[in-house]
Amino acid sequence: MASGHRDIDPRRKPRQVRAELTRDRILTAAAHVFSEHGYAAGTTNRIAERARVSIGSLYQYFPNKDAVLAELMVRHIDRGTWTPADQLDLSPGTLESVVRALVRDAIDNHRDDPRLLRIMIEEGQLSAELRETITRHGEQRVAQVRDVFARHPDVDVRDLDAAVDLVVFTVELNTHRLAAFQQPVAMETFENELVDMVTRYLRGPGR
Amino acid sequence: MASGHRDIDPRRKPRQVRAELTRDRILTAAAHVFSEHGYAAGTTNRIAERARVSIGSLYQYFPNKDAVLAELMVRHIDRGTWTPADQLDLSPGTLESVVRALVRDAIDNHRDDPRLLRIMIEEGQLSAELRETITRHGEQRVAQVRDVFARHPDVDVRDLDAAVDLVVFTVELNTHRLAAFQQPVAMETFENELVDMVTRYLRGPGR
C-alpha cells in the first residue's frame, strides 16, 4: 500500500454546499458498506461506487480509509451523548419507569445500525485519541446512570459501582444482540422482561 | 485471487503422526494470529510463519483461509457441548447454585480466547452449513437450560422461553465482555452480582 506523506490532515475542507453533500454521501455509503461487508472487505472503491462518487473524491475528504470510519464513530458518539437535560428527564418516576427509559434509550441508539456499531468499536485501527474519547464517553454514561440510581430512593444494592456496570452493559449488550440478528423473541416481550429483571435486581432483597 | 477448482475438499488427510502434528501446529498458530490481528489481517503467511511451517503445508491441509477458521470453530463447539451427563450435573441444588454453575460454565468457555471467539462468530465467511451447526448448537444450549429451569421448583416466570433466552444471553454476553477487555470490576464481584440478578429474576415476584 502506498504510504504517502505524514501530514496530519492535508485534506480539503468543504467550502461549497456541493462538497458538503459529497462528503455526506460518502459517509452514508461507508456506513452501509462497512455494515454489510465488515471493515476489511468494505473497500474504499466499493464505498465510492455506492456513493456514486469517484474514488478520488473520497480521498479529497479523507486522508485514508481509517479516517472514514473514525468520522462515522465521532458522529455516532455525538448523537448518543446525553445533555444534563436528558439526564434530568430520566430521573423522576418509579424505579421501573427509570429503567424502562434506559432500555428505550438503548434501543433507540441501536436503531440505525448495530453491525456498524460493532465494526466501529472492534475493527479498524482508531487513533489513540479517538479511543480515549470513546472510553470517556462510556465512563460518562456509566457515571450519569450511577448518579440517577444513587438518588433514587428504591435502589438498594451492595455495590453501586458494580451494579451500575452490570446493568448498563446488560441493557446495552442484550439490545445490541436483539437489534443485530432479528431474534425469535419479540421486541415488546424482550423489553418487558429486561426491565423486569433489572428493576428487581436494583430494588434489592427487601421487597 | 486465484480461484482454483471447485472440488469440495481436495486436501490431503493426515496419515502419519508427523502430518497430524503439522495440522495441529497450524491450527494453534492460526488461533493466536487471528486473535491478535483479526481475521482479515491474520494472513495465511503469518499463520504459516508462526507455526514454523511453509505456506505450502498450510494449503495441503486446508483448501483456503476460511477453512482454517471454520475448523477452529468446529473444535470450539465440540469442546463446549454439554453431554446429557453434564446437563444432569447441573440440575440439583438451590436455584442460586444452578445459576452459579451456569455462570461458571460460561466463564470457563471464555477462558481460552474471547477475542478469537468473537472473530470466529462475527468475521470470516463461514459456510452456510457451519452457520447452521452453530445455530443448532445455540438452540440446543437454550433448550437444555430451559429444561433445567422448567424442572426447578423455585422458578417462577411469566414466559419461560423469553426468560431463558434473556438469561442465557445475559450471562453469555456479560462474561464475554469481561473476558475480552479486562474490566475494572473484579471477577468475583462480577460473578456474584450476575448470579444475584439472574436468580432473583427467575425466582419471580413472590419471593
Next chain:
DNA sequence: CCAGGACCTGAGCAAAAGCTCATAATAGTG
C-alpha cells in the same frame, strides 16, 4: 462574463495477500 479557485474524475501504480506447483525431504515397507 471571465478568471481562478473549488471540486470531481478515473486510469493506474505499488504493496499486500491468497494460493499454486515443481521440487525436495522424509517415513514406511519388503
Next chain:
DNA sequence: CACTATTATGAGCTTTTGCTCAGGTCCTGG
C-alpha cells in the same frame, strides 16, 4: 537398502486494494 507414498518447501503468479495525480468540470466574486 531400494522403492513408493506421504509430507514439506518456498519462489512467485494473480488478484485485490489503498491511494495518487494529471487533467478535467463547476461555481462564485469581482
